[in-house]
Amino acid sequence: MADIDILISEVGPRDGLQMARSVMPTAFKKRWIAEGVAAGLTEIEVCSFVPPKLVPAMADATEVTEYAATFPGLTVAVLAPNLKGAENAVKAGANKITVPISVSESHNRANVNKSRAESLQEIQNICTLRDALPEDQRPVIEGGLSTVWGCTIEGAVSEDEVLRLSEALIEAGVDEIGLADTTGMADPAGIKRVFTKVYGAVGKEKLAGAHLHNTRGLGLANALAALEVGVTTLDASLAGLGGCPFAPGASGNIVTEDLVYMLEEMGLSTGIDVRALITMRAILEESLPDEPLYGFIAEVGPEKGGKPVERVAAA
Amino acid sequence: MADIDILISEVGPRDGLQMARSVMPTAFKKRWIAEGVAAGLTEIEVCSFVPPKLVPAMADATEVTEYAATFPGLTVAVLAPNLKGAENAVKAGANKITVPISVSESHNRANVNKSRAESLQEIQNICTLRDALPEDQRPVIEGGLSTVWGCTIEGAVSEDEVLRLSEALIEAGVDEIGLADTTGMADPAGIKRVFTKVYGAVGKEKLAGAHLHNTRGLGLANALAALEVGVTTLDASLAGLGGCPFAPGASGNIVTEDLVYMLEEMGLSTGIDVRALITMRAILEESLPDEPLYGFIAEVGPEKGGKPVERVAAA
Numbered sequence A, B: 001m002a003d004i005d006i007l008i009s010e011v012g013p014r015d016g017l018q019m020a021r022s023v024m025p026t027a028f029k030k031r032w033i034a035e036g037v038a039a040g041l042t043e044i045e046v047c048s049f050v051p052p053k054l055v056p057a058m059a060d061a062t063e064v065t066e067y068a069a070t071f072p073g074l075t076v077a078v079l080a081p082n083l084k085g086a087e088n089a090v091k092a093g094a095n096k097i098t099v100p101i102s103v104s105e106s107h108n109r110a111n112v113n114k115s116r117a118e119s120l121q122e123i124q125n126i127c128t129l130r131d132a133l134p135e136d137q138r139p140v141i142e143g144g145l146s147t148v149w150g151c152t153i154e155g156a157v158s159e160d161e162v163l164r165l166s167e168a169l170i171e172a173g174v175d176e177i178g179l180a181d182t183t184g185m186a187d188p189a190g191i192k193r194v195f196t197k198v199y200g201a202v203g204k205e206k207l208a209g210a211h212l213h214n215t216r217g218l219g220l221a222n223a224l225a226a227l228e229v230g231v232t233t234l235d236a237s238l239a240g241l242g243g244c245p246f247a248p249g250a251s252g253n254i255v256t257e258d259l260v261y262m263l264e265e266m267g268l269s270t271g272i273d274v275r276a277l278i279t280m281r282a283i284l285e286e287s288l289p290d291e292p293l294y295g296f297i298a299e300v301g302p303e304k305g306g307k308p309v310e311r312v313a314a315a
Helices: A010-019 A026-039 A061-068 A083-092 A107-110 A116-132 A157-172 A188-202 A218-229 A256-265 A274-287 B010-019 B026-041 B059-069 B085-091 B105-112 B116-132 B160-174 B188-202 B221-227 B258-264 B272-285
Strands: A007-008 A043-048 A074-078 A098-101 A140-146 A176-180 A207-212 A233-236 B006-008 B045-049 B074-078 B095-101 B140-146 B176-181 B205-213 B233-236
Touching: A007 A256, A010 A043, A010 A074, A010 A157, A026 A043, A026 A061, A043 A061, A043 A256, A061 A074, A061 A083, A074 A083, A083 A116, A098 A107, A098 A116, A107 A140, A107 B258, A116 A140, A116 A157, A140 A157, A157 A176, A157 B095, A176 A188, A176 A233, A176 A274, A176 B116, A188 A207, A188 A218, A188 B074, A188 B258, A207 A218, A218 A233, A218 A256, A218 B221, A233 A256, B006 B258, B010 B045, B010 B074, B026 B045, B026 B059, B026 B272, B045 B059, B045 B116, B045 B233, B059 B074, B074 B085, B085 B095, B085 B116, B095 B116, B105 B116, B105 B140, B116 B140, B116 B160, B140 B160, B160 B176, B160 B188, B176 B188, B188 B205, B188 B221, B205 B221, B205 B258, B221 B233, B221 B258, B233 B258, B258 B272
Parallel strands: A007 A043, A007 A233, A043 A074, A074 A098, A098 A140, A140 A176, A176 A207, A207 A233, B006 B045, B006 B233, B045 B074, B074 B095, B095 B140, B140 B176, B176 B205, B205 B233
Antiparallel strands: none
16 A cells, blocks of 8 residues: 555445445446555445345345455455444454444434444444454454434534543444544534544544535535544545435535545545546446436546636636 | 625626526526625626627626616626726726736636736726726726636646736736636645735735636635635635536536535625525526536525435444
């Protein structure tokens, strides 16, 4: 892995596909992983270990994780909401397991059918599972705090609760904490405020990264705000996959291509080839023809030029 | 005018319409201005004073400016590339005249058919015109530096040239300078660097604002970067009007609705009602049915809610 300034974790195969209108065939998921690695990705969240009845798109989680684990140097990240999922993830070779827990009680119940206290207990059990493994086989356990900047059920979310749960996650034994704007409600000022508070509470080495949705178009501005307070890991999704099927204009995660373009333009190294990412959109076009693809760079091209000048048009 | 933190200058009637596929009837332009004022806009760039043969969409510049001048408290901004245009703008009642000059010589020639030296002379003549007017009738003259962060013809643009032309504009007598990312090539780091340099060269009171295009999707991130170095005036366009007809995916200016939403979420007052702006998109839908409209907030709504929770979907 080359020296990079910012780690971009591609979460599309997990966060994008579980929201997609149809199921991506396993072969395309593998192609996504293989081409992603070739494009320079060093971390991909490849799937969720969840009951296939609830999320049919993730029925091939084991096969996909095993495949991803064959790429040397790739951090194979997965999501698992419970101990059973984590056990299966470990068996399949996951290097990193994110366990979601929502800051808002009602969202946590709606999302994983548990109280937050039960989720914390489950996370502690997963950390015990990790500790029972030989040291070189232990996955990184990330507590994935969801609805940090707002909840669609409860509305505003208390920043004190974010701090309380961050500390509770550390106590439960997680290696790191990720903060997710699950609902796309964050703004740059809120991003800076909350990251700074959580850094203060748990220490910088325990705070993993930002998982930002672009629902209201603030994704890249929020990513910039996160960078400015010291975040160096950002989740993103190829073509912004993961838009909500019930809100056609609402894109999903921040668009990987656009994020890579912005960072590289700013002189920050991501190790990722934006042109290769743009080419990879064909995987989505072929396998999910009904899915809207987002992003600007794929339309305009990363090259700067080609826009004709119109007389008396500019200012 | 209520106390505001950030002045948003709506430039759609000028920058958006001159790039549109068809001509907006004068009555709709007037409706845009009237509804914009009602929504809280205090500055609108209503037109360009340019030869109608070159830009047919601006043939009604005098009528539109005269109409806008009937709204008390509204800064009636216009663009004029030469003395003749400025004279007509003054007669029609414009309060503010932006005179464009590109940092790159070839873009200036392509845009206004003049060398930069000739443009500077023209700007000096316009300032002489201003000074000959009674003090209470003098418009603000803004030197609008274009292609500051890159040129589609020459490519990279020298920051030293930006400084040199900024100083030359002050010498020519302009009241203020605006910096425009005409080509959508800026990134947040470049925004901060150049604004900081120009502030240093000409002083903060002479540097008006940022005119940012969203061609590559970095518009709001660039706006945030500008805010962070002290910019308090931002141009934007309703529905991001002004996309390049030759690059279908490339939106135009930053979207006024989305910018207002971001700033207000950050706790910054704009004095503008985002819901009213969303309603105003109907003006564009009715009068320019072939024009693509951009923006996220209009799709998702400024209210935070309504997104259903999907089980095991969030993180």
